[in-house]
Amino acid sequence: MVDCLQALYHLRGPPSEATSRAQELCVEQTLEYPPELASPHVRERCLARVLELRELEPDCQELRVGFPVEIVLDRHGGVDHAQLLNVLFGNISLKPGVRLVDFVLPPHILGAFPGPRLGANGLFERAGIERGPLVGTALKPMGQSPRELASLAGECARGGIDLLKDDHGICDQPFSPFLERVTRVVEALREASVHTGRRCLYFPNVTAMGSLLEERVEQAAQAGADGLVLSVGLTGLHALLALACAGVVNSRPPLPILAHPALVGAFTVHPDHGVAPGLLLGGLYRLLGADGVIFPSHIGRFGTPTADCRDIMLQGSRALPGIRTLLPVPAGGMRLQDLPEIVEFYGERSLLLIGGDLHRHGDLRSTCARFVEQARRAGAPAES
Amino acid sequence: MVDCLQALYHLRGPPSEATSRAQELCVEQTLEYPPELASPHVRERCLARVLELRELEPDCQELRVGFPVEIVLDRHGGVDHAQLLNVLFGNISLKPGVRLVDFVLPPHILGAFPGPRLGANGLFERAGIERGPLVGTALKPMGQSPRELASLAGECARGGIDLLKDDHGICDQPFSPFLERVTRVVEALREASVHTGRRCLYFPNVTAMGSLLEERVEQAAQAGADGLVLSVGLTGLHALLALACAGVVNSRPPLPILAHPALVGAFTVHPDHGVAPGLLLGGLYRLLGADGVIFPSHIGRFGTPTADCRDIMLQGSRALPGIRTLLPVPAGGMRLQDLPEIVEFYGERSLLLIGGDLHRHGDLRSTCARFVEQARRAGAPAES
Numbered sequence: 001m002v003d004c005l006q007a008l009y010h011l012r013g014p015p016s017e018a019t020s021r022a023q024e025l026c027v028e029q030t031l032e033y034p035p036e037l038a039s040p041h042v043r044e045r046c047l048a049r050v051l052e053l054r055e056l057e058p059d060c061q062e063l064r065v066g067f068p069v070e071i072v073l074d075r076h077g078g079v080d081h082a083q084l085l086n087v088l089f090g091n092i093s094l095k096p097g098v099r100l101v102d103f104v105l106p107p108h109i110l111g112a113f114p115g116p117r118l119g120a121n122g123l124f125e126r127a128g129i130e131r132g133p134l135v136g137t138a139l140k141p142m143g144q145s146p147r148e149l150a151s152l153a154g155e156c157a158r159g160g161i162d163l164l165k166d167d168h169g170i171c172d173q174p175f176s177p178f179l180e181r182v183t184r185v186v187e188a189l190r191e192a193s194v195h196t197g198r199r200c201l202y203f204p205n206v207t208a209m210g211s212l213l214e215e216r217v218e219q220a221a222q223a224g225a226d227g228l229v230l231s232v233g234l235t236g237l238h239a240l241l242a243l244a245c246a247g248v249v250n251s252r253p254p255l256p257i258l259a260h261p262a263l264v265g266a267f268t269v270h271p272d273h274g275v276a277p278g279l280l281l282g283g284l285y286r287l288l289g290a291d292g293v294i295f296p297s298h299i300g301r302f303g304t305p306t307a308d309c310r311d312i313m314l315q316g317s318r319a320l321p322g323i324r325t326l327l328p329v330p331a332g333g334m335r336l337q338d339l340p341e342i343v344e345f346y347g348e349r350s351l352l353l354i355g356g357d358l359h360r361h362g363d364l365r366s367t368c369a370r371f372v373e374q375a376r377r378a379g380a381p382a383e384s
Numbered sequence: 385m386v387d388c389l390q391a392l393y394h395l396r397g398p399p400s401e402a403t404s405r406a407q408e409l410c411v412e413q414t415l416e417y418p419p420e421l422a423s424p425h426v427r428e429r430c431l432a433r434v435l436e437l438r439e440l441e442p443d444c445q446e447l448r449v450g451f452p453v454e455i456v457l458d459r460h461g462g463v464d465h466a467q468l469l470n471v472l473f474g475n476i477s478l479k480p481g482v483r484l485v486d487f488v489l490p491p492h493i494l495g496a497f498p499g500p501r502l503g504a505n506g507l508f509e510r511a512g513i514e515r516g517p518l519v520g521t522a523l524k525p526m527g528q529s530p531r532e533l534a535s536l537a538g539e540c541a542r543g544g545i546d547l548l549k550d551d552h553g554i555c556d557q558p559f560s561p562f563l564e565r566v567t568r569v570v571e572a573l574r575e576a577s578v579h580t581g582r583r584c585l586y587f588p589n590v591t592a593m594g595s596l597l598e599e600r601v602e603q604a605a606q607a608g609a610d611g612l613v614l615s616v617g618l619t620g621l622h623a624l625l626a627l628a629c630a631g632v633v634n635s636r637p638p639l640p641i642l643a644h645p646a647l648v649g650a651f652t653v654h655p656d657h658g659v660a661p662g663l664l665l666g667g668l669y670r671l672l673g674a675d676g677v678i679f680p681s682h683i684g685r686f687g688t689p690t691a692d693c694r695d696i697m698l699q700g701s702r703a704l705p706g707i708r709t710l711l712p713v714p715a716g717g718m719r720l721q722d723l724p725e726i727v728e729f730y731g732e733r734s735l736l737l738i739g740g741d742l743h744r745h746g747d748l749r750s751t752c753a754r755f756v757e758q759a760r761r762a763g764a765p766a767e768s
Binding site: 033073213231261264 | 413414416417418422425427429455457458459464466467469470474477479526528553555556557558561593594595596615617618620623626645648649650651652653654657659672680686688716739743
């Protein structure tokens with residue numbers, strides 16, 4: 001099996017059961033049928049194989065599985081993205097104590113993934129910034145009118161913020177209609193840019209299901225937004241891929257996508273089970289076309305394990321021929337006072353998102369200016 | 385807050401932290417902003433409230449929260465389905481030890497959900513069966529050609545199976561192109577029905593992402609399939625809602641949807657965290673338009689807790705004005721010998737799905753006939 005798709009799992013449980021659980025996984029994820037009843041041809045063609053099984057720590061085994069690539073292809077030889085995910089973790093997700101940690105695609109099928117349209121470099125370019133980190137904030141809290149949010153946006157932009165996003169709970173509520181909000185915020189940012197001579201990018205939240213998603217994406221483009229926030233956990237990966245592969249509409253090029261992690265914790269939080277956040281947010285989101293990914297930082301109110309944050313960074317930036325790197329966007333209760341530590345960890349090729357804490361220090365505009373100044377200073381190379 | 389959306393959570397952790405965690409959840413899921421910095425108007429309008437907090441068992445508290453309905457509406461007063469999910473479990477999913485167990489919608493917004501087009505009763509009607517349980521099986525294993533799968537389909541239909549589905553790992557692979565497979569299977573089933581005088585319904589697997597999903601749905605309808613299998617965990621809920629709300633295309637009415645649970649275990653398996661399977665598979669899938677839901681039975685190779693299976697049944701059938709009931713489809717390694725126990729538990733308004741075990745007893749056609757006969761006998765009312 002030279003041309004195989006490899007996946008890495010952690011199996012939580014007694015070592016004595018590991019071998020049979022590994023075999024079980026191979027069957028469950030491919031044939032889903034008693035192998036002894038299948039024809040030798042079908043077994044050879046489809047059945048996954050254990051490539052390696054070793055103890056990682058007490059009661060935790062690392063399992064490497066090889067899957068025949070053919071079973072995740074479509075009839076034209078392209079990758080069937082849903083089937084890839086199914087083969088990696090479909091049914092086996094229904095058994096406890098299995099965590100999908102990584103996968104490696106054969107290089108020749110990487111071209112079947114869109115990857116980021118802009119990615120980290122492209123977003124830095126759009127922001128007009130050479131050396132970061134970029135600084136961003138969210139329009140919040142919900143419950144305010146488009147006029148109030150636009151006024152906040154103007155203050156942030158005048159303070160020098162690079163990227164503004166809607167708080168992910170701000171949608172199209174009666175008190176904050178989507179199109180009106182986006183139009184007013186874009187207008188406020190244009191006014192601000194006359195004063196600052198710089199651009200502040202605006203990414204409204206288009207997360208929605210069914211026909212509403214398409215409608216909001218179109219409205220965002222029409223109103224002059226610079227990108228989109230999509231909570232991929234809420235809508236599902238189909239929506240991400242569809243947006244990432246969308247073509248030019250009404251002569252407007254498609255907008256870059258910032259993925260938000262709402263609901264994703266249901267997959268990732270329990271260390272014994274589910275999907276490792278690095279793989280999901282850093283690896284899969286990148287392959288399926290996100291340009292940047294927001295995730296709860298290890299510093300902040302979510303207490304994400306540091307290793308998880310590092311994995312998201314690594315998966316988002318590891319070398320994949322033809323696939324741009326993802327912009328990491330740590331967020332979730334970070335505070336201005338944490339900036340040196342944050343920047344030391346995430347580096348200058350990131351976008352730091354601070355929300356509520358910017359509102360705790362009096363005048364919003366000058367707090368934003370402080371945020372920008374401190375972040376950039378922390379990101380600058382030490383003088384030698 | 386008379387007109388509120390209520391949600392029920394289980395918080396795993398020491399009782400001493402429960403009150404602050406409950407308050408934290410209310411803020412995280414709505415304002416996501418320091419409440420003391422928000423205006424009284426915004427707090428009143430948007431902030432969720434703890435309605436009840438009580439000890440359920442040691443280190444597990446039951447929390448009932450009320451959310452203002454307005455925050456999950458769109459500007460026309462309809463429900464924003466993604467935002468509903470976001471408010472229920474978006475960010476809080478990123479903190480450990482929180483499980484979303486149930487929610488109750490104010491009755492007047494139920495109309496914003498499509499619900500099943502056919503549901504349990506409609507699927508019984510399509511199958512031409514008055515008293516069940518319905519019996520179904522999957523075309524498997526993968527790796528066979530359309531011709532081979534069609535031949536299996538013919539055998540199952542002649543054995544009297546009510547509903548055939550593709551194994552969820554059979555997609556559009558080079559060895560089994562979708563359109564050719566569906567066309568051949570439909571043909572084989574038509575031939576069989578000439579002999580049996582009965583109809584066997586066929587639900588091919590249309591699970592795919594991006595433009596492929598639409599293509600397969602169209603091909604399925606065109607080739608004469610009776611319904612669709614969609615692995616909602618793989619594609620996301622957006623895809624389910626979009627299919628459920630699809631209108632007539634090329635004068636063909638939309639097909640009923642059987643949801644498959646692949647990947648869903650990442651959400652549901654850990655009892656301390658995530659989303660309760662009853663709520664997700666029985667409640668949400670039903671509201672968003674699934675007609676039936678496949679889930680791993682408590683009897684079978686997944687070892688699903690019995691209470692979870694019962695919850696799926698209850699959520700799928702509880703009285704919701706204007707929303708049809710969901711057809712429960714227990715599956716996952718059930719065996720013929722388990723039928724009496726299975727039918728006793730799931731009752732006759734269900735579809736029993738047995739896959740691999742039907743291939744263990746020699747001739748497939750006669751094994752299917754035994755399956756039908758034994759299931760219906762078990763479902764018949766005891767003679768009095």
